[in-house]
Amino acid sequence: MANATKPEKKTLDQRRAEHAWQAVQAVNPNKKDQEAKKKFEEFCRQAKKLPVRIIASGLGQALAFLKAKNYAPKLLVALGDWVLDKRINPDSKKPEPDDMALLKAVVEGDAEFLRWATDEVLAYLQWLVRFADAEGSEGSATTD
Amino acid sequence: MSDATKTTTQGALLFIHAQTALHPGSGTALGTVDLPVQRERHTGWPNIAGSALKGVLRDACREKIHQATGQPRKVVNEEHPDIVTIFGPGKVDESSAHAGALTVSDARILAYPVRSLRGVFAWVTCRGVLERLCRDLALIGMPLPSLPTTWPAEHKALVPTNSPLMVGQSNQATVVLEEFDYKVIGPSDGVAEWLANHAVADKFAQERMKSHLVVLSDDDFTHFVRNATEIVARIALDYERKTVKEGALFYQEFLPAETLMYSVLLANSSRNERASMDAAEVLGKVRQCLEDVRVLQIGGDETTGKGLCAVHVLQQ
Numbered sequence: 001m002a003n004a005t006k007p008e009k010k011t012l013d014q015r016r017a018e019h020a021w022q023a024v025q026a027v028n029p030n031k032k033d034q035e036a037k038k039k040f041e042e043f044c045r046q047a048k049k050l051p052v053r054i055i056a057s058g059l060g061q062a063l064a065f066l067k068a069k070n071y072a073p074k075l076l077v078a079l080g081d082w083v084l085d086k087r088i089n090p091d092s093k094k095p096e097p098d099d100m101a102l103l104k105a106v107v108e109g110d111a112e113f114l115r116w117a118t119d120e121v122l123a124y125l126q127w128l129v130r131f132a133d134a135e136g137s138e139g140s141a142t143t144d
Numbered sequence: 145m146s147d148a149t150k151t152t153t154q155g156a157l158l159f160i161h162a163q164t165a166l167h168p169g170s171g172t173a174l175g176t177v178d179l180p181v182q183r184e185r186h187t188g189w190p191n192i193a194g195s196a197l198k199g200v201l202r203d204a205c206r207e208k209i210h211q212a213t214g215q216p217r218k219v220v221n222e223e224h225p226d227i228v229t230i231f232g233p234g235k236v237d238e239s240s241a242h243a244g245a246l247t248v249s250d251a252r253i254l255a256y257p258v259r260s261l262r263g264v265f266a267w268v269t270c271r272g273v274l275e276r277l278c279r280d281l282a283l284i285g286m287p288l289p290s291l292p293t294t295w296p297a298e299h300k301a302l303v304p305t306n307s308p309l310m311v312g313q314s315n316q317a318t319v320v321l322e323e324f325d326y327k328v329i330g331p332s333d334g335v336a337e338w339l340a341n342h343a344v345a346d347k348f349a350q351e352r353m354k355s356h357l358v359v360l361s362d363d364d365f366t367h368f369v370r371n372a373t374e375i376v377a378r379i380a381l382d383y384e385r386k387t388v389k390e391g392a393l394f395y396q397e398f399l400p401a402e403t404l405m406y407s408v409l410l411a412n413s414s415r416n417e418r419a420s421m422d423a424a425e426v427l428g429k430v431r432q433c434l435e436d437v438r439v440l441q442i443g444g445d446e447t448t449g450k451g452l453c454a455v456h457v458l459q460q
Binding site for chain 1: 363370
């Protein structure tokens with residue numbers, strides 16, 4: 001579409017990709033800031049491990065584990081912002097929720113919400129993990 | 145199937161009951177796991193490609209003839225009239241000479257094992273799966289199982305009478321599968337009996353099937369077959385450091401042991417000019433071979449014990 005003047009309405013998967021890209025960019029540090037670089041690497045590592053944890057133990061358990069360890073609060077924030085707001089309201093200008101928002105929604109929601117949120121988080125993470133990799137994650141197999 | 149076709153073909157169902165975890169792989173992927181299992185595009189339900197299954201059947205028949213005659217496997221594969229007639233030519237340069245006489249469909253999911261709060265695990269199935277089974281049974285001219293008159297909505301389940309899976313009193317009974325509660329709204333005895341008597345071969349599985357077969361809504365079933373698979377982390381160790389080699393971590397998906405699938409087998413008469421064989425004979429030879437071997441290795445990771453499946457043929 002070389003001569004496109006107005007972008008077409010995005011598919012759901014394009015919107016996931018856009019949000020995930022912005023989420024990764026938001027934690028991607030200035031190259032000189034060693035502390036921020038460490039945090040970013042941890043963000044990428046945890047993102048990479050999260051899908052398998054969700055499949056093995058369920059969404060609630062996987063999120064609770066991340067919260068308890070406090071490894072990557074920004075990852076929880078990005079997931080909450082997407083699943084609870086931007087996924088449903090593409091034009092929303094609401095600020096990001098805190099890192100407990102999605103976990104709270106899972107605990108308080110019904111089984112149908114849990115199933116829907118699980119599918120949505122797994123689909124969203126496919127993009128986020130890919131972008132995290134692209135932005136220089138080592139993805140090494142460290143233990144927790 | 146037209147009447148003309150009906151008279152010249154013979155059909156059967158090949159039931160595949162996983163005894164160990166099963167990896168019918170789809171190659172590398174960009175998803176959650178590095179090595180996912182094959183799935184139907186339109187349902188997301190796991191399947192096994194007919195081509196993979198046909199290869200396994202050919203190998204089983206070839207091995208049986210090799211054992212019986214002592215002929216080299218390669219010779220059996222390329223020259224034995226039974227193998228060439230039933231499965232097609234074994235030599236690449238003869239591949240267009242004629243088609244094989246046996247048609248092997250993709251294997252479809254029939255019942256999927258899910259962790260249960262009581263009774264260890266349940267096999268779950270759903271309306272979509274059972275109606276498809278009936279369609280496939282009709283294709284090969286077999287009588288159909290009696291399906292439930294009322295199908296469960298979401299969060300509801302049909303469970304065999306007095307099933308050890310149930311939690312609570314009979315009118316308030318639930319089953320708890322993984323972390324989900326399902327209210328029991330009726331019995332699934334008819335389907336459970338049919339599967340026990342037709343789809344599984346060993347008596348332990350038959351007994352368990354009668355009391356552990358749960359019918360869920362299509363959506364609930366879909367959630368389990370998409371998300372309740374086994375994900376295994378595979379690594380390689382560095383000899384010197386005894387820690388994981390850099391970059392040697394990948395995740396692989398398996399269908400759990402006890403997964404039950406089936407494939408439709410359709411036999412035609414021989415298309416090989418050099419050997420005459422009618423459809424009944426074609427299917428008879430394949431069936432005899434499967435009854436002799438009973439267990440086939442299907443899918444990847446044979447050397448780590450994966451993919452051992454009890455097979456069982458159901459025919460008119």
